[in-house]
Amino acid sequence: MRLFRSYGLPHNDKEEMKLEDINKVLILGSGTLGLRVGLQCAISGFDTVIYDINEKAFDHAIKEHSGILAMLIKNGKLSAEAAEESKSRISFTSDPELAADDVDFVNESVIENLEIKRKVWTQFGLLCPEKTLFTTNTSYLLGSQLADACGRPERFCNFHFHDVFYSNVVDVMPHPATATWVYQLLMDLGRKLWQTPIFVQKENSGYVFNYMLLALIGAAGSLRTMDVATIQDIDRSWMGNFKMDMGPFGILDSVGLETAWHITNLMPDKKSQAFAKLLKSYVDAGKLGVKTGEGFYKYPDPEYKKEGFVSG
């Protein structure tokens, strides 16, 4: 029997891993975030498998990878040769057994739904070898809501990226049964993946940045659903005051409106539910944000990036 422990208490685990033991990485979910985490893992030298139940997601990921790599080459962050090598380290599969074969590290980025995530963790907990370290990229769920599903809660930890390339911060948030060595290793892994690791010392839905962001996004949503101002004026206000490149609705488009709806819909209060209804109307119309070419704005040239948008 495994004993649960409190934060900060010494914890021994015979099967402790080191950073150099991680060779093969598995990304569960090839959507907005999974494809980006997968690419960064490959750039950092890991053999990377990206798994999804929807094979169409792979075509999108391959296209996105080329665009991101071209941007990294242009900005002098990666040589053309290193970019090609990174691509050669990535493989895609919809076969769960193949995906889990000999894997050292998993980062899960399937849709933000507790039931689906628990099913996926039960499936991969059974398929992955004993040595595997399990992490989730969930935006708002807690490790303690998911960890038992994988069957090895002490090897399970939240490891939450933001955008990976534009915002390179990763949250490391253990749940009370995570082994100490696991989150210590993840702090080092975060640095190896070109991220600034933030240690979240107590389980908190939304970690650190998303907790703050949610307050902003929720307020922006209410300003719109209460008809106080237009989407453009709400973004213009934020951008003009803080000299930011985008406002809350531009941020929502880049996050993806389906993910935003899943999160907002979990909040029972009236204001969140009114905003969830607005988000759902966009989702139902197929307007999911940047990835479908339209959300609150139209892409690739959204109105808020045009000269004179902020000055009005």
Ligand SMILES: NC(=O)c1ccc[n+]([C@@H]2O[C@H](COP(=O)([O-])OP(=O)(O)OC[C@H]3O[C@@H](n4cnc5c(N)ncnc54)[C@H](O)[C@@H]3O)[C@@H](O)[C@H]2O)c1
């Ligand atoms: N989008 C962001 O900016 C962002 C940032 C940080 C964290 N996250 C988190 O990452 C996760 C994924 O979000 P996203 O925006 O990439 O979503 P997304 O909708 O773009 O992608 C989700 C992917 O999961 C796949 N999927 C669904 N069920 C599956 C299953 N049973 N097995 C395998 N794959 C399955 C879908 O086919 C899809 O390709 C969520 O938990 C979200 O909260 C998202």
